[in-house]
Each structure stands twice: as structure tokens, then as C-alpha cells.
Amino acid sequence: MKRISKSLLLLVCSVGLLAACERDPVNDLDPKDSQVFITNHSTTDFTGYKTFSIPDSVLVVENEKSAKMVRTQDLIFIDRIIQNLTARGFTRVARTAKPDLEVTPAQISYTQSGYVPTYNPWYYDPYWGYGYGGYGYGYGYAPYYSYYSYNENYWYIRIADVKNLSNNQAAVVWDAQIRGDGIYDTSSVGTVVDGVFAQSAYLKAN
Amino acid sequence: MKRLLLLALLGLAFGSEAQQNPGYNKKQDYEYRSVPTRNITSPFERYTHYQITARYGVASPLGSLKDYAGGMAKYHYNLSGEFIYPKNFSFGLQFNYSYFKDRLPRRIYSSGNQDISSIETHSLGATSLHAFGKYHFASTNAPIRPYAMLGLGASGMRNLTYYGYLEDGKNTLAFSGQVGLGARFLFTKGGNLGADVQATYFYSPFKSSYVSNVANVSASAGLFYRWW
Numbered sequence: 001m002k003r004i005s006k007s008l009l010l011l012v013c014s015v016g017l018l019a020a021c022e023r024d025p026v027n028d029l030d031p032k033d034s035q036v037f038i039t040n041h042s043t044t045d046f047t048g049y050k051t052f053s054i055p056d057s058v059l060v061v062e063n064e065k066s067a068k069m070v071r072t073q074d075l076i077f078i079d080r081i082i083q084n085l086t087a088r089g090f091t092r093v094a095r096t097a098k099p100d101l102e103v104t105p106a107q108i109s110y111t112q113s114g115y116v117p118t119y120n121p122w123y124y125d126p127y128w129g130y131g132y133g134g135y136g137y138g139y140g141y142a143p144y145y146s147y148y149s150y151n152e153n154y155w156y157i158r159i160a161d162v163k164n165l166s167n168n169q170a171a172v173v174w175d176a177q178i179r180g181d182g183i184y185d186t187s188s189v190g191t192v193v194d195g196v197f198a199q200s201a202y203l204k205a206n
Numbered sequence: 207m208k209r210l211l212l213l214a215l216l217g218l219a220f221g222s223e224a225q226q227n228p229g230y231n232k233k234q235d236y237e238y239r240s241v242p243t244r245n246i247t248s249p250f251e252r253y254t255h256y257q258i259t260a261r262y263g264v265a266s267p268l269g270s271l272k273d274y275a276g277g278m279a280k281y282h283y284n285l286s287g288e289f290i291y292p293k294n295f296s297f298g299l300q301f302n303y304s305y306f307k308d309r310l311p312r313r314i315y316s317s318g319n320q321d322i323s324s325i326e327t328h329s330l331g332a333t334s335l336h337a338f339g340k341y342h343f344a345s346t347n348a349p350i351r352p353y354a355m356l357g358l359g360a361s362g363m364r365n366l367t368y369y370g371y372l373e374d375g376k377n378t379l380a381f382s383g384q385v386g387l388g389a390r391f392l393f394t395k396g397g398n399l400g401a402d403v404q405a406t407y408f409y410s411p412f413k414s415s416y417v418s419n420v421a422n423v424s425a426s427a428g429l430f431y432r433w434w
Contacts, residue, residue, distance in 0.1 A: 025329035
């Protein structure tokens, strides 16, 4: 019996060892390689638009709060969007000059955390009993809770059609999300902006 | 002189008597020692004994797993403990961990009006617990002891696909099994320590949106220790 328990102990230890060795598939991912560019566009024909306007600051949205920021990376971000749109035949005009498109540069960070009950198979819910009234059959332990937290942080560019307003509402014709590591570094802001425009060949004025 | 002759005769008589009963001396020896120490077989041949084995090796994915994650990493290791019967059978438990990973260069995925540009990382990690049986083709103390193995159990399948760091995954338990051929080599005659090599075919009917039916062949080598 003593020998059997020794073998069992060895096996139990090895389970722990194996679980600890679970690999993280992206631990060797280069920060630049972690960047993801997501663009959505409407089926509209972009050659119908000629002008655009863009604010001088970036809208920073953090959970429920928002502010306008002009840090170095924000200025590079705005400038690079202007460069890309100009290269595609659009002309920047002032907001007051009735542009065809309104560009919103933004940085969005969103943190959510909370507790979720974890299913406990041994828990006997007193409410949904087995129907043996009065017999306190195994009340067990309450479900236990897990804490979770996740964080999203990304650049966001939105282009809305302000030429064809319906009920005073502008339709979003294009938007882009830039996610991943290093996207706020002043040295890489330009590259990531180029990335979202590079995958949107249809976005051109002529 | 007469006495000497008498002694010689007596000796001759005793000698012939001993020759007629060849087992006489042995019998005395056996009774005297009370415990037989000659011609004794090894405890490994007489008793059920224990063995632990650790192996490491390479795994080659097959079918949909090969298309999904056939590239960067493909290895597995396992640990097993078993009861070895004096005849030809042994039974035990085995833990396997097999890992497959591949990374695709940056490309654009379009669906409807959405385009996503990313570097995709594919991975599948299978942690398995199998109850297994082996049939051995030679005696327990043979220097080379080939065997055939069949194991059945469950695997924790961790199938994660990453777009950059954005994760899309499935982590679930699935049935799995394996068949294998191997051989065990003793380092010393009748000793406790040796080497073990094994070739295995693994199968699980696990399905996700990326793979269906996980199958692979693997080759591994390692060490075993046995005791009783």
C-alpha cells in the first residue's frame, strides 16, 4: 500500500508539472507583429467625396470619460491621417467650409473588471431542491467567484459622411482600429496609420 | 601399518558410499543453510513490480492539424507509471503533453465589409491522461524488451488562435486514445534503470472552428526506473 501511494504521489506531482508547462503561443511575438489593423467600410463609392475636415486634437476616451489631447503621438497621428487622405486625392478644409467627410481621430481605452460565479458541481441550491421537503440533503458550499479584468487600448479613426445627412445624422462610411503593442510609440504611429490605409485601396477621391 | 591400512579402507568405503549417493553432500548443505540461495530467480521475474518512465520526443501532426499548425513547434513529452506483471502484461497511467504551433506571415483577411490585417498564430496543446495496457514480447529481465501499447482516456485541448494578441480559443476536454510500439533497454543485467523508446499514433475526435479530429504520430525516447 505504501508503494502504491508513492506511485500515486509521483503521478499527482507530474500532473502539476505538466499543467505548469502549458505554453503561451504568443510570448515570442515581436511587438510590431502583434499589431492588428481592422477596417470597416460601407459600400458607398468614395469618389463622390472630395473634401474632409479633421480636428487638431485626438479624442481620448477612457471608459466613460473623454478628453481632447495634443500629445506628440496625437499630432503625428493626425498629421499622418491628413497625409494619407491627401495622397488619395482628398482636400482638407475647415469644419466651417462644409466638408464632404468628417474624420474623427481617437484613442480608446476600456477596462472592465468584475466577479463572475464559477460553477461548483457540488453545490446544492436550497431553492432548486430535490423535493425531499425537510431533509437538509447536502447544502454544500456556495459557488465561488473568479475575478476578471481585461483592458482594451487602441487607436480609432472614424470617417463620417457629412455631405448626405439624413435626419441631421451622419453615416459612418469607414472606420479603423489599430491594436497591439507599441502603437503609441512616436516612432511607430506613422507606420500603423499607413497600415490601415494600405488595406483600404477603395478609399480614394478619384 | 595395520592401522593405516584400516583407515585407508575406511576412506575408500566412505568414498564409494558418497559416490553412490551424489546428492548426499548437497542435501547436508541445503539443510544446514535452511534458505535456498542458489538458482534463485530475480524478483522482477517473480513479483509484480513498478516502473516510472519519462520520455521526450517529436510529434508530427496529421490531417487538419497538419494544415492548421504543422510548422513551428511540434513536440511532446510524457510521464507514465505502471504495474508490471511477471509475465507479459503491464497496466498504468500516462500523462502526455503534445504541443503544435505555427505562425502565418502578415496578411489581410476580408469578410464582407471588414478587413483585418494581422499576424496569425495557431496553437494546439493537448494534455492527456490515459489508462494504458502493454503487451511485452520478452521476459521482464530481457536486455531488450519490445512491447505494444494501447491507451484510452481524455485530453484537455487548448486550441488557441491569435490575431496579433487578440485571442480566439477553445479550451475543452475531449476523448482521446493512442496506440504505440516501443522497446525498453536495460542498462545493467537485471538492473533498475534503462532507456525506453516509443512510436505512437494519437487520435482525438476533438473539433473546433479550426481543426477537426486531432491526429499525430510521435517518436520519443527517455529513461525508466523500476523497483519492487
